[in-house]
Amino acid sequence: MSDFLTHPLKPFFNRNSKILILGSFPSIQSRKDGFYYQHPRNRFWPIFEILFSVKLTSIKEQKIFLKNQKIALWDILKSCKIKNSDDKTISYAKANDLNIILNHAKIEYIFTTGKSAYHFFKKFYPNLEAIALPSTSPANLNFSLEQLTYEYKKIKQILKN
Numbered sequence: 001m002s003d004f005l006t007h008p009l010k011p012f013f014n015r016n017s018k019i020l021i022l023g024s025f026p027s028i029q030s031r032k033d034g035f036y037y038q039h040p041r042n043r044f045w046p047i048f049e050i051l052f053s054v055k056l057t058s059i060k061e062q063k064i065f066l067k068n069q070k071i072a073l074w075d076i077l078k079s080c081k082i083k084n085s086d087d088k089t090i091s092y093a094k095a096n097d098l099n100i101i102l103n104h105a106k107i108e109y110i111f112t113t114g115k116s117a118y119h120f121f122k123k124f125y126p127n128l129e130a131i132a133l134p135s136t137s138p139a140n141l142n143f144s145l146e147q148l149t150y151e152y153k154k155i156k157q158i159l160k161n
Helices: 028-033 044-052 061-067 117-124 145-160
Strands: 005-006 019-023 071-075 078-085 084-093 109-113 131-133
Touching: 019 117, 019 145, 044 145, 061 071, 061 131, 084 117, 109 117, 109 145, 117 131, 131 145
Parallel strands: 019 071, 019 109, 109 131
Antiparallel strands: 005 078, 078 084
């Protein structure tokens, strides 16, 4: 059974944020823990640990890392019906107002994580550009950690410039 949910997490950004990374909707574990990409098998944080040679063992460390790297996190959906954490079951989707970030930060690039996030981004914001990255979800069996790290290297390259 699908539940109709409203996004419980605030966007993570500050005025110096340069890159915005958008997922679709937070997983059950992320909603429970109160921050993004907290499912223990999600590969989002391991990718950044590899790319930046850091260890991010707590939400506090993750937030410090994001702030230092000028990375903002949020999700494209404000509310939707979803079964568990399965993006394929999303219906009745409503968008978050990205202007909350775009009007207050120095965002130069937007990335989406996964096909659903990119699909909803283009649906709700057809005039904005985003770079689609593969999902870091454990359900994405098409990409190994090594392949994902290679794809996400684009973010590090932009931050170096």
